[in-house]
Amino acid sequence: MLDARSSIQHLASSILLLVLSSCSSLSFLTNPASEAVVYALGPREGHTSPLGADLKPACPALVFDGDGFKLSAAHEGAIRGVVTELGGNKKTRLLIAGYAQPDLPHDHARSLSERRAQAVRQRLIEFELDPSKIQTVGFGNDFSPSGPSSGVVVIYRQ
């Protein structure tokens, strides 16, 4: 009796899942993965940490409000400015350092700041900068950046 019931349930669930598999218009069933190519980081050699040297930012710090890591129009403008300033020199080494607000849980702050730095790096690569020359680091709220805001990404020219 139990076996028969189980078989019926299995059959019904299989039919429903088959029907659902054709429902590609259901947005919550689609794969959220981005189509963009993500470039792994190259070796860190030749890059200097802002903790050990007085590095100059390539542009004003990119301020992130709230908890997100998506780039805003203001970030886009700043990134375009860096690309324009570099001109044809696509081989310039850059270090993109993320910092997070001091009130965030520490581990989450490290990951969020790294993720923001990676988002900026990805955009720079889309402007055809050499991926192997761009490093990221997420300091979370372990260190404070210079300037009035703490949830920022700073692009350092190396």
Added chain:
Amino acid sequence: MNPRALLFILSLAITGAQAEERGGIFGTLKGWVGAIPGLGGKKSEETPQKIMTRIRVTPFTGGTGASAEAALRKELLASREFFVAGPDEKAEFTLGGSSSGGRVNGRLLDVKGKELFQRTYAAPGLDENLKAFADDVIFTITGRPGLATSRIVFVSDRSGRRQIYICNAEGGEVNQVTHDRHGAVSPTLSPDSSLVAFTGYSSGFPVVNLLDLHAGWERGVTDTPGTSFGAAFSPDGTHLAVVMSFIGNPEIFVSDLNTNTASCISDSIGAPASPSWHPEGKQIVFSNDDGSGPKLNIVEVPQKEGAPSRLFRWRTGYHFCTDPEWSPDGRQIAFTTRKSGEWAVAVKPYPNGGSRIIQGGGAQHPSWSPNGQFITYVQHGGLFVHDVRSGSRRQILKGYGRISEPRWMR
């Protein structure tokens, strides 16, 4: 209702009946439905009131016998595991032994006078020996580890930079264990408390290091580009779960400490952090922020290289959840959340059950005691120990700089 959505819900309900044993999202749904009276849910049975085991400490012989006996009584009372009976009262277990020059020879007898164990403790200090004896007694009688020899590792900025410190369960015997040039953070202890894994900034970049507390050597585990942090030892101490970002995204990796190889177990487009192992070592809970605030996720650790692993979201009822840690029995997960604009420590049964805040007002970064009875956390820079059963708590360390990221040896 959208007919396709209805089909999906029906499918979940049917599949959930089959997937009860598998847990996860289907098991959660079934558990939620099953908990409703009239839908197959059972009424919760009343937990019988715990009767404390009665234990008697007989006089110790030897030159330091009297001191040993007094210190042992203190340790047993502090453990809250036993009722320490007087000389004429009935007891289920009897402790005795001798102590000379700080060495301790202790034995434990059951109610029939049968010897359960007899051991010699020969560490340099009397207190150290009695803590070890008390923990052995607790483990033999209750099956749970004692806390007398357990350690809490934490970060403090008292030296001007964030460095790693270690203390005992009462906030005593504090020692600084790192002296990195730019600081050290995100510490965790190996199961036998011999190793500390932490993120060091000595090179100016975050690198996960291992420090042997006894031998003093230190070595890098993740000298990879990008950021590494959030190290957590597997229950058997052979693997380290860690967040690394060298592949172009922060992801959770499991590193084999013997072979120095690592495999990626998460598939995140967001910001994963704070991995914590299930006590059986087959699953890892971590927080992940996909852009809408960090939530808790659970991933199965592949037992063979290349084997598929299931990853699913574990709902807590809160929109912001970080720093998860599994209890030593695997039946609860503690985490940091946000309530009324302030940090709070919450506990939720695993796999099913409702979350409850055990401490608000800025409490964060919970870590379970090895026996699962207490949780340590930080609140406004102080270190607290919270009794999960009674709800009572006390600050074990204050005025020691700003303390953060505590982890209790498991």
